[in-house]
Amino acid sequence: MSASDRSGSLTPLARVGFSRLGDAEQLLDELTELTGIPRQEVLDSAATAADPDEALHAVTKLARRDDQAVQRAHRHAGAWRAMWALLGASTGFGDFFSRHPAELDELVHAGVRLPTEDELRTSMLDAVGAVDGFAAEGGESAWVSLRVRYRRLLARIAAYDLLSPSPVDEIAAVSARLADAAGAALEASLAVARTRVSGGAAGAGLFPREQVAQTGLAVIGMGKTGARELNYVSDVDVIFVAGGSEQAMADYGESRIVDIATRLAVQTMRGISGVEIEPPLWEVDANLRPEGKQGALVRTVDSHVAYYERWAKSWEFQALLKARPIAGDPALAAQYIAAVQPKVWTSAARENFVDSVQRMRERVTEHIPASDIPYQLKLGPGGIRDIEFTVQLLQLVHGLSDDRIRQRGTLHALDALVAEGYIGRTEASAFSRDYRVLRLLEHRVQLRHLRRTHLMPGRQDDLRVLARASGLADTGQGVWDLWESVKREVRDIHVRLFYRPLLSAVAALPADERVLSTEQAHDRLAAIGFADPAGALRHIAALTSGLSRKATIQRHLMPVMIRWFADGVDPDYGLLAFRRLSERLGDTHWFLRMLRDSSGAAESLSRVLSGSRYVGELMEWIPESAAWLDDPELLRPRSGLALQEEARAIQTRHAGLVDAMRAVRALRRREQLRLALAAILGAVTIEEVAEALTTITEVTIQATLRAVRRDVVPPEDESLDFSVIAMGRFGGAELGFGSDADVMYVYRANGVDPQRAHELALKLVAGLRTHSEDHRVPLELDADLRPEGRNGPLARSLDAYAEYYRRWALSWEAQALLRARGVAGSVKLIRDFMELADQVRYPEKIDPTAVREIKRIKARVESERLPQGVDPSRHLKLGPGSLSDVEWLVQLLQLQHAHEVPAMRTTSTLDALQAAVDAGLVPSNAADRLAAAWRLASRLRSANTLLSGQTSDVLPVDRNRLDGIGRLLEYPPRSATRVEEDYLGATRRARRVFEKLFYG
Structure with a gap:
């Protein structure tokens, strides 16, 4: 065959996804020859595999060993599809079927549905011939049978997963079946252990069968196993609990029972993860037990409870959140769960609980090798642990008083947290979607070699296989880009929710303040500082009554916000102002979500409302200002240029004087409120306050003057110059909240009849004073520092000022000019007035x-x-x-x-x-x-x-x-x-x- 002919024959192989084209050509020929299956049919099937090269290699290897097994699979369409899906996604399953080719026959059950929990348990016990809790024999062959059967069942689960049209939506169901399969494997291994411990295998350590039968051992699943969220290849975290009937305890003694249970636990673990002929399934990890590796492997219920009451750390209660019976004595397991669960849901009340959980998450991240961080699906920033820790912390804190969110599984917990208003729908939806994506990626990288790993692949070829296996992207780069996007989103939500001050505040509440509906509420409100507890109760009832989502969220917020109001200057006013603000905002979706989820908006709002009637009254009229508390940048004073542009835009939109001035007053109120909030929260200095208040006042006067001039001065008198001169603290840019604006008014006729110019100037002054008035935030234009004080004319021409200062000026009038500064009107007139002022206020020599x-x-x-x-x-x-x-x-x-x-x-x-x-x-x-x-x-x-x-x-x-x-x-x-x-x-x-x- 010529090179061109050979190249042409390999092109279809490249088109369907083969990368090792020469090898694929030879393997296709060999497989067709071994099995008689048409080449094109093999090629079409290989094209469906995530990794066609590995799939073809594995199927050919199987055919070399047992061509009949491959042919039998081919005769069943479902088994044939499942075989290619499994072997294209997992070299680990290729190795398994290579060791046990007859197991291909079991794929006729694959891909249609997931096995049920009962089917898994029955099949695993059948593999070891278990009857009444004892296996048929306790030799190593029993363990081999157990492991082979487990992998057969695992293949059924994986085939269903891989052949699903939307595997990301099957994550919860697949993970649950993986956890059920792990529980079934432990149940079967325990049956073998009972036989071995009771004399079924030499050297296992013999106890009478009757004593073994009467010894209870409960296997409690922890972590992902307990939550039914297991991966394909993960450590299975367990806790072992020993027990027995009262008669057994009396006959043999607790020490004997614990000894037997310990031997059973050791053998159960060995059956799963010991090194035997058939490779181990996974590691059985009992390190979450009391005292970890240093503690006893097996304890009684009473011993566990005693430890948790006296010595347990916060993380141990967090771990117990997912505890679930998975194998062994069900009555003993139920006794254990009933004893420890109440301690889980009170653990968040421990001192510094929230802080300890946050620090623990950070330590996990700190111990990741730097080279692994960009690839860590589980532990790294934006990974699975960020979601799990966030959800668990929310559960543990709010679960103190709400049993509706006490769920083991992450996705179920997210649903409950949303339903009860502890997390927003948007964040929960993103977390849920991202969690499924991350778990699917984790599943696929573990399936690849049936090995425990949580790292994204770095090679493009491996990323391409991952993209095909997961169905999440078309290319390797596409799946990597998706991973980066998910990481960013998860990390952002995690940081906002995991570190929200509300969590620490809720956890720190005294037990009798977590629920406000108790009959002692009146006395508690009085005790923490409310002068009118009956009125406070009415406000609380108005805020929290009803079935709406708004009322639900308010019920969660109220206990903490009440405490924050009580820490303020005027709790009663703070609560009243909050009620008014909430009613003004109605069902606005962002408000309560911000209070619940932001990094400190709820506490800041409580602080400003209970500390300032000035702010409370303004926020009632400008309720949207609450959003500023969620962004420090929005509390920064706006520049004069920005305010001037907005004021000019207002006057462009409003032709009428009244409407324009209403909008200008609203602008001033808004900016005064922004500055007041910033001042109370310590976001600005006193110098910045003075400068910003001065700027707001200048812009208001400038806008008012433009609007009034447009209304007062006719076109024929347009040449009239008019300016406003700031005096006193206004001129010094030293205004405070509540300060008057000291001013003087100057004009220049510029060809207008002098009497007419004076009349127009006085009209401008009157208009300025009238339309700048604001009953909400008063702005008094005080002209008492003008020449002759209250006895002098309100406005003078520049020439009149010059004449007066030349002939009559008193020392205090020269002193007043020291802080004169032009702020509005004709720029040229201001410049000329300031030249005049300089001659008066900076004399060569003072008398x-x-x-x-x-x-x-x-x-x-x-x-x-x-x-x-x-x-x-x-x-x-x-x-x-x-x-x-x-x-x-x-x-x-x-x-x-x-x-x-x-x-x-x-x-x-x-x-x-x-x-x-x-x-x-x-x-x-x-x-x-x-x-x-x-x-x-x-x-x-x-x-x-x-x-x-x-x-x-x-x-x-x-x-x-x-x-x-x-x-x-x-x-x-x-x-x-x-x-x-x-x-x-x-x-x-x-x-x-x-x-x-x-x-x-």
């Missing part, structure tokens, strides 16, 4: 008379402007050592030195103070004391507003309010005295510095 006047005015402010009856030391703005002391001192220094020290030409109090330090005008330690008092007073002022929702400049004397303010400033609970002492101490130190530098 000593003006300095004396400033000092005199400061003294008058201290004595006359303090509200009647207020303790001056508690006034945050005007009290000794408070805001005004620091600001007046800095402003005096600016008037005296800013002309020579350019760095002092700033509207920022602290920046100007630092510039004075750098210029040698203020000692560094003195400046530190001034800055500390200024910052603390600013923070206390804002916290006072956030706590009560009302603006106040006075440090409260009420201890609860003081404690609440302290909590907002991140003091520990019950720190009212400390807050007070810190403030009074800081202001005393600042006052001493002030008096020395200001009056000295």
Whole structure:
């Protein structure tokens, strides 16, 4: 045959999936010659195998040994299909049938349905001739028969699995049958062990048959075996329990019974995993028993219980979650399960239980060899263990009080957790799908050589076989890409659910607070801090009543959130605000899911609602803001540019003044709320708060001015320039929550009749003041710092300002200009006004008379402007050592030195103070004391507003309010005295510095 003819004859082989084309050509010829089966029929069958090369090699090898067995399989369509599927997916089954070719005959039962649990047990016991718990004989041949029969049954299960049109959907059923087959094998091995131990085999250690018969041994399946989620080749985790009737205990003694049971356990394990003529099935692992490898192999029920009560660690209870009788004495097994199960479902209440489970999962990952991590299906990040540990932790924590989620199997547990509202449908659906995919991949890599492995293959040829065997992808790269995608999704869900603070909080709840429907609820609520427990119970009932999924989730959340509210400043208000927020959001799917599943949203929401009426009232009007608590980035203040763009877009959408301003007010409220949340949760500094509040106010005034101007100024007067100048703390970009916005208004006629220009300017001022009003979050535009104060005109032309400052300006008016800064309106007019202001506020030399006047005015402010009856030391703005002391001192220094020290030409109090330090005008330690008092007073002022929702400049004397303010400033609970002492101490130190530098 020519090379071209040979190449042409091999092309069909490559097309159906052969890679070793020359070998395949020879094997096809040989198999046809040995069996008489047509070549094309063999080729068509090989094409259905996951690995056509291995399948053809294995079938030919079988035919060499027993061609009649292959021919008999060929005569039965189902057996023929099953043989190619098995041998194409598993070299391990190729070896098995090569050792026992007659077992091919049993494939006539394969591929149609899975054997039942009873069929598996009956067949395994029949293999060893078991009668009344004893095998027909106890020699090694019994073990050979047992292992051959097990692999025959395993082949039936694998054939059904491989021939399924959707094997990923059969994972639960296949895994359950694998666990049942393991239990049946252990039952048969125990029967052989009884015969051996009672004298059926020399050297086994003889006990009278009667004593052996009366000795109970229960085999408890653990791990995947107990959960009926077993793999093809896994260790089978077990615990052995010894027992006997009262009469047997009396006749032989407990020690004798345990000795016999121990010998039975040893022989049972050996029958499965000892090295004999027929290879072992799998490892029987008893290391989950009390004390592990160091502990007794077999114990009585009482001995087990005593250990779990005194010594067991958290992971041992987690392991017991899946405990299930799989072989041996059923009554003894039931006794054991009944004794240990209650301990499983109370284990999560142990101290640091959640943390210990989380650390254990991390240790598992840490011990994986680095080279294996990218391939680990089971233990690596995004692998099977991530799903199992997440589900088990959710079960153990919430199973404390809910027996409906106490399931052994992962998939059944997921269904229960979804049904009861502990996990979202989306996450559960993804976990369930991903779990099945991972388990299918694990099954197929184990089938390949019938060896225990949890590693994805690295070679492309092996990946191609895996893709074909699993049906999950068309190519090797496709199955690898799927694996990577599943890993990412699993890891993401695992991290969100496994580390959710709600778990630790639920586990830490006292037993009598896990359910709120008990008759003692009223007293418990009062005991943990609710002033109106009856009202709290009404709110709880409103939130949790009914059969809806929303009510179900609320019932799970309430016990923990109640505890979080109780830890806050005002639990009663926090719960009321939460109820209002929940009612506003209705059945919005994301809200409760976020509280349940996020990394801390529920606790953060409890904290802000119980700590701030300002926030609670705003969140009721902006309920969607709750979503910000799930993303730290959403709590960051938005940039001025972003806010300006949104404000301009609002005015593009709304032609009418009223509608436009309603939207602008909504924008301001939203951003004030965002900042308040960030401030309470410690996500921003006091400097960032001041800057962001200033930016929000600027954008609001700019948008209001544009809208009002569009409504007030006709086209023929469009040349009129008008600007808003920020003054005071607004000008210094130092606003706090509740601060007024000090402003001045300036205009320039630019050809408009002067009287007309003045009238339009006043209309603009009126419009600004009217349309910026907001009863929810007040914004007062205070123009009292204008020339002549309240007696002066609200708006002046630039020329009028220049004339006034040239002829009449008083020292306090020059002082007020130190924080003047243009914020809205004509940019050119602002620039010209600031040039004028610089001439007034940064004089070459200040008149000593003006300095004396400033000092005199400061003294008058201290004595006359303090509200009647207020303790001056508690006034945050005007009290000794408070805001005004620091600001007046800095402003005096600016008037005296800013002309020579350019760095002092700033509207920022602290920046100007630092510039004075750098210029040698203020000692560094003195400046530190001034800055500390200024910052603390600013923070206390804002916290006072956030706590009560009302603006106040006075440090409260009420201890609860003081404690609440302290909590907002991140003091520990019950720190009212400390807050007070810190403030009074800081202001005393600042006052001493002030008096020395200001009056000295």
